[in-house]
Amino acid sequence: MELLDIPDVAGELGDRFRAAGHGLYLVGGSVRDALLRRGSTDLDFTTDARPEQILEIVAGWADTTWDTGIEFGTVGLRRGDDTLEITTFRADQYDGRSRNPVVRFGDTLEGDLVRRDFTVNAMAVEVHSVPGERRFVDPYGGLAALAVGVLDTPATPEESFADDPLRMLRAARFVSQLGFTPADRVTAAMTAMAGELTRITRERVQAEFTKLLMGAHPRRGLELLVDTGLAEHVVPEVPAMRLAIDEHMQHKDVYTHSLVVMEQAIDQEEDGPDLVLRLAALLHDVGKPPTRRKEPDGRVSFHHHEVVGAKMVRKRLRELRYPKHVVDEVAQLVYLHLRFHGYGKGEWTDSAVRRYVTDAGPLLERLHKLVRSDCTTRNRRRAAALQRSYDSLENRIAELRTQEQLDAIRPDLDGNAIMTLLDIPPGPLVGRAYKHLLSVRMERGPLAPEDAERELRSWAAEHL
Known part of the structure; x- marks a missing residue:
């Protein structure tokens, strides 16, 4: 019995990699959402093939390819209505000052998975068209964590968050979106390292905060931000309300x-x-x-x-x-x-x-x-x-x-009528007359045409 369904397009692509002597794995959120039976349009893959080999394997099969992420080992492609991304195994190192890694390709799937943000996103399944031979890879207990709704990291949370502090916001976002509960060590690390969030651009912080707010349980995500001190670096006005x-x-x-x-x-x-x-x-x-x-x-x-x-x-x-x-x-x-x-x-x-x-x-x-x-x-x-x-x-x-x-x-007379009745050209005076008639309209409701004209001429006698 298959643990999860593999889209036909993934099976076809996996066969091409297999024929070329490489493995192809569906990975990350794609696997997590499939196990949760959540609809997802994202199909993310990882492979031992290097970027230039990926391009050779998909040549003639993909309708379109793009290599804007190739320096990070990622090749994008489109096949029919499906958009796919394939990334070479990574074994990145971070400088501790930004979230930009020094890209280094890895040689093992397990080494690639350990650098991912959370164990529920560190599962992979081998893809090809032979169902009985597909390998499910879960070296860090992601399936067990998914079953009980616990959010933990493959490596230590200190290592994970030091590599990319945005992952702390992602933790709060997953609490909101999926109803997960962070492991105690994750919460402790978020609290100790909240200040590291200042390394992240405002645009990326906003994107994660928005996803949190739009989740099914935003209150839980917000409470985690406040309790860990992360909110002080996102929306400090929210924790400040605890004082009033x-x-x-x-x-x-x-x-x-x-x-x-x-x-x-x-x-x-x-x-x-x-x-x-x-x-x-x-x-x-x-x-x-x-x-x-x-x-x-x-x-x-x-x-x-x-x-x-x-x-x-x-x-x-x-x-x-x-x-x-x-x-x-x-x-x-x-x-x-x-x-x-x-x-x-x-x-x-x-x-x-x-x-x-x-x-x-x-x-x-x-x-x-x-x-x-x-x-x-x-x-x-x-x-x-x-x-x-x-x-x-x-x-x-x-x-x-x-x-x-x-x-x-609207006022009972428009700009053209005002200019005609007062015999004035376009300009600020027309705008002032318009605002006056709008104010009268607010106070008295609709006026008959002759009453509106009378009001305008009375105003003009004082202001022209």
Whole structure:
């Protein structure tokens, strides 16, 4: 009985290597995911053949080959719809200052596997088209670790993380994605070596952090980052929230509250993981520690923490090299997340509701989810009252949207009409008139054409 299924394309390729006197092995995450019955489009192979021999073996069989990674022993190829990577056995050495190895090719599969990040990724299976003769290679106990969900390293974790500190973030990412538990020695090494993460570029750190956030168990991954001190080198604002008691006095700290909010936001996702929503939920209260004040009555306040927090979020996400649209959207959600609490018992005017929708723009549905998730009080009566208030606000929004197409609020006169009525050329003055009419539209709702013209002429009499 076969331990795992081997794709036909891998069997064909393995036969070519076998005929040439070389072995070909499916390796790493490809094997791990196959054993977990997780769908994976990645097919990674290792072989004793050198790069120039690999190119000779696949010549005439591969539709396309590329050698951009050949200095690291990797040849890429495409066969039909399949994309494959084949890497010569490696026995690299690292300088301890960067994560760039001094590439040295190895001679044994076991020597190649020991340099991999974790035992669950250090398994290999020989590929060719003869099922009964395929060899499963697991010298470091990866299958046993996979069975119990333990994350350990083939070599000592100190050696592994010294070679590539990014592996510490990968450990937290696998905790989030796969629900693994790191071995005690792995956690100890991550804690002792957290500072080594500074050797890694911000782009690579961000990529791993994003994968962690998008995993099935992001809270577990984040808690590992915080507990080991790695978070101080990725998002220091998150562990800093452990110092602040929230204003409801219902949580030990704002950090725990934020993790709960993130989990509640995830429960509201409808079309798969939403990076912007998850970041906003995690970071919505990062402005609390610097705005924490003890009031005369003994309560703790965090006045304007949404404003401070939005600035902090923008700075941190830029530093992590997130795309501009992610930075802007997360910062705007953080800035707006408290706006609802001014709604009170529903006494907002229509103009206030319009401004709420207009300021949220395309983020409105995410804002709904974030605000609802931000209710973590254990007081059931208070929680129910907050949800009823937000239901009321959403109903108001729906009614206004039906009445006046709230999603596309525009002044009652466009720029061309303004220039015609005032007999002025394009320029800043048109923009100022446009903003005035937009403000009037927000406050009073739609105007009849003659009323809009009257408002414009009244404004022009004072400003022209």
